[in-house]
Each structure stands twice: as structure tokens, then as C-alpha cells.
Amino acid sequence: MRHFLLFCALSVYLFADAHIFLYHRFNDDRYPSTNTQNETLRKQFQFLKDNNYTVVPLQAIVDKLNQNETLPDKWVALTIDDGYRSFLSAVDMFKEFGYPFTMFVYSQAAEKNYPDFLNWEELKKLESAGGTLSFHSYAHSRQTRLSKDELRDDFKKGLELYEKRLGSKSAFYSYPYGEFNDEVQSVAKEFGFSAILNQNIGAVGDKSSPYDLNRFALTGDTALKPLLKYKVLDAQWLEPKTYPANGNITKVEAKLNSSAKKAQLYITDLGWRDVEVKDGLVSYEMNEKLKKSRVRVILQVGDKISTKILVKD
Ligand SMILES: [Zn+2]
DSSP states (O other): OOHHHHHHHHHHTOOOOOEEEEEEEESSOOOOGGOOHHHHHHHHHHHHHHOOEEOHHHHHHHHHHHHOOOTTTEEEEEEEETTBGGGGGGGHHHHHTOOEEEEOOOOOHTTTTTTOOOHHHHHHHHGGEEEEEEOOOOSOOOOGGSOOHHHHHHHHHHHHHHHHHHHSOOOOOOOGGOOOOOOOOHHHTOOOOOOOOOSSSSOOOOOOOOTTTOOOEEOOOOHHHHTTEEEEEEEEEEESSSOTSSSSSEEEEEESSSSOOOOEEEETTTEEEEOOOOOTTEEEEEEEOOOEOOOOOOEETEEHHHEEEEOOO
């Protein structure tokens, strides 16, 4: 019994979920909604260090999931999307803390030397600074608006360039704008990535699919502490499956692996509300107009959270 209690006490710590963070621009006041200043970055990194978080390469998390092993406590992975030139003003901080990172590359921008973006040569150099490079589409389009053929062409064109210029294959993929649906996900899976990353609020747990890894997009002066408390809510989303054609959301239905009687439901621009859970099922009827073309539907029970993204085609 004593051993059992000790095991229970330890398991609170041992079975914490991993968290993946996403940055875009650094020290670039022109775009406050995607920018992180170095003072903030230092605060965030110091917080991770002071609180004994281990910043691991993304591959380490993917390996644990593939090997069906328990994720160690307090693992964090850092990712950066787009390959903005402004990263050069922050890369020394990553080196100073010894934090590995994955940079997701927008191939067209690197190929065409867009002024705000790193070119292939500069991207390649990031590998010696603890960076792993990966693919973030050719044209950075809104992928749910492309046909399957257009989408496949974007992958083919972008990956061919990526492999030719960088001399390696991309292990991972992240969706431009974090926007996807089942079709986009299934096409992305055809290209042999070992993980695919979204931009949904949530953690990564032992049962997470490597093809649907949650990431918190960080902007401004975001504190990491409240985000690191989130754990995975094991949820199977039943409705809505896609963005409603008439823009009206009429029902949210999901099966939760939880004995909770209540959950909190959030919908972008419609806010939070309490919903009932009956035998693990949320079945909530409503009739409200969605306001944005990209909507996150979130269910939360205590610290556990699951997000479904709906994107208007
Ligand atoms: Zn992007």
C-alpha cells in the first residue's frame, strides 16, 4: 500500500504532458501580433530554466510517441515558423541557453530572397546553432482553399526545392496559419513526414498522434506558466466536423475520456460557456453565427484541454 501511495504521488509529476511553443518574428515592432521581443524571450527561457523544464529537440518527443513510451516530465520543444530574418537577432539567446529549436521554412520566400526572410544559405547555417530545419509549404497558401491537386503540387514543388537547396529531407511539417481540415491532413501525410504540427491550444500526451501535435503560438509578453499547466483532454470530436456551410454553428458534440459532469466550451468570438457531460459525451445544441473564417472550438475540463479548428474554405 505504501508503495502504491508513493507511486500515486510520483505519478502526478511523472505523467505531465509535453508542450510545444511556436514563435514567428523577433524584435520586430512592425508586426506586434506575431512578434517576441528579446526581453520577453529571456524571461520565458529563464522561467523554463528556473523551473527545471528540459527543452528537447522536437524529434525527442516524436520518438517517445512512436515508441509508445511515457513522455518524461517537463519536456518542452521550441519551434519557429516562416524563417523570418529577424530570427538572427534572437538566435544567440537560444545558443546561450542551449535550447534546440525547429525552424519551419517557407520555401518560396527562401528561394526568391524575399527581403524579410532568411535565404537557403542562412537557413542552413542555423543547423550549427542547434537548429533543425523543416518544411512549411512552398507558397504559404491557405491550404483548405486549395484542391487536392493544387495542394499536392505545393508539397512537391516546395519539397523538391527544400531537398535540393538544403541537402536533406524534412522530418516535420507545420501548416501555414495552422489551418487544416481532414483533407489537408491526409494529403500532408502522403509526403512521409514523421510529425505534423498545428497551432491549436493544448499539450502533447502519450496518446497524442505525431500527425496532429498541438502548439501554443506565442506573441507579445505571454507568460509560459499558465500554458505549461495544460494537459491533454482525450476527446473525440464528432460535431462539427468542418466549418458549417451557412456559418451557423448548431451543435458541438464530442466524446471525452473523462468522468467529469461538466466541461467548459469556448468558441472563437462567442466566448466560454459551461456544458454538461453525460457518460463522457458532450452534446450541446446552439444556434449562433460564427464571426471569423478561422474558428477554434475548445473543450476544457480542469487543466485538460482539447481544440478543434474550423476553417472556412
Ligand atoms: Zn507560417
